[in-house]
Amino acid sequence: MPLAESPSAETAAELADRNGAGVPSRREAVSGWGGGVRRQVTKLLPASAEQAVHALDRARAMASVRTGLIARGMGRAYNDAAQRGGGVVIETTAMRRFELDASRGTVTAEAGVTLGELLAGLVPQGWVVPVLPGTQHVSVGGAIASDIHGKNHGVDGAFGAHVEALTLLTAAGELLELEPGDPDGVFAATLGGMGLTGIVVRARIRLRPVRSAMLSVDTDRVGDLDAALAALQAPGGRHRVAWLDLLGPRPGRGIVTRAEHVAAGPATPDATVRARATVPPLFPSALLRAATVAAFNELRFRAAPRCARGTLEGLGAHMFPLDGLTAWPRLYGAKGFVQYQLVVPYGQERALHDLIGRLRRARVPCYLAVLKDFGPAGAGPLSFPIPGWTLALDMPRRAPCLEAVLREFDELVAAAGGRVYLAKNPWIRPDALDAMYPRLAEWRAVRDRVDPERLWRSDMAVRAGLVAP
Secondary structure, eight states, X not given: OOSEEOOOOOOHHHHHHOOTTOOOEEEEEEEETTEEEEEEEEEEOOSSHHHHHHHHXXXXXXXXXXXXXXXXXXXXXXXXXXXXXXXXXXXXXXXXXXXXXXXXTEEEEETTOBHHHHHHHHGGGTEEOSOOOSOSOOBHHHHHHTTXXXXXXXXXXXXXXXXXXXXXXOTTSOEEEEOTTOTTOHHHHHTTSTTOSOEEEEEEEEOEEOSOXXXXXXXXXXXXXXXXXXXXXXXXXXEEEEEEESSSSSTTEEEEEEXXXXXXXXXXXXXXXXXXXXXXXXXXXXXXXXHHHHHHHHHHHHHSOSEEEEEEEEHHHHHOGGGGEETGGGGGOTTOEEEEEEEEETTOHXXXXXXXXXXXXXXXXXXXXXXXXXXXXXXXXXXXXXXXXXXXXXXXXXXXXXXXXXXXXXXXXXXXXXXXXXXXXXXXXXXXXXXXXXXXHHHHHHHHHHOXXXXXXXXXXXXXXXXXX
8 A cells, every 4th residue: 555645736627638548738838946047848747657658659749849858846956957948848746656665664656756745754654765955845756867965965875875776767668677786877877867868757765764853953153164164074963064154254154063863752743844935926136135145144143053962953944944935036036046056076175265255256146055065976977976065056147247157167166076966057068067077978878878869858958968959
């Protein structure tokens, strides 16, 4: 028996359109989570792996398929990685069934199940998804395609390290059952492969046992970037992260937390976060300016304890603080924002100082900066993490010269032996991508075998040169 079946988001009209193998469809303008240019797509919404096969058949028969198609889950990629302007998007949000196998400590989930839905069903039974990003609204398929990471990468690795098996719908319409180490390399190429090997329709994920939804959190207030780096390496919990203030008088000061599950405590109610408010569609972006964010950062920094140990916090509140505000990217106004995330190897800390210095000299405001440590790289040739430091920077898309500044950052990161995250960065060039991902040729060889027609393509994939135009 399935543990749970999450409700579908389909409308009555879409349900009425389903007839046997029929798959609901609609025309829609979509964009990434950070906003930016909206693109018209034809969206197909299968409700099962079998319907996904029919959706692929239908997509092939459509004239617009000449521009390609891509899978889309919750649309939480910050850039254009889950869209194809003028093409077809196969959305998995109606595929929401999952089943716990407590004897094996695994859950088998369809692609559209969100991590928040898994947490709500699993934590009360003593299990947790081992890798959680900064939002609960990420689908299982998207988590695998982006090989997401959490605050605990230094200990537990990326999401793909905990996937025991997955079912992939290929361009040929086959449902491949894949496990780590498959001889053709398709499993590894799918981890972080940005949906360009096919559609993940279901996966079996290894879980971690927990006795509580509560975390014990250690907090340190630090005065600069070097102090933040040191605090992240201090003894403490596996979930480590630093919030940095890049608008204050001492750039790089911030708050470092290290958290771990407690051995006992309430299993609920804090496994997830409920939205408390929604940003309206026409939010006046003039309210979110560098001066107002700097004032907020000053209050946040001073309100944090200099040193606190063992503070109890709910899992959801600690992991997903922004999920309490629905549609929060609207705070940035109509043009949205850009999140630029990079990683540089240990020993290249100077590059972090240089990036922050260049950002300030260019007068590009960074409203949110998050620093974390990464452990060993995963199996995926396009998986983002490598051992080192990762820094995520949120900046308003309307900032002058932003694209030029980020292209400079690409050069600096590549020179330091680092890379940028394909699920977030908006303007990476093919030459920079080649420099950052040394296993790119290996990935392309696998992709060519599994999709010789280059059927799977996204706006990001074409722009970055992962797929030829």
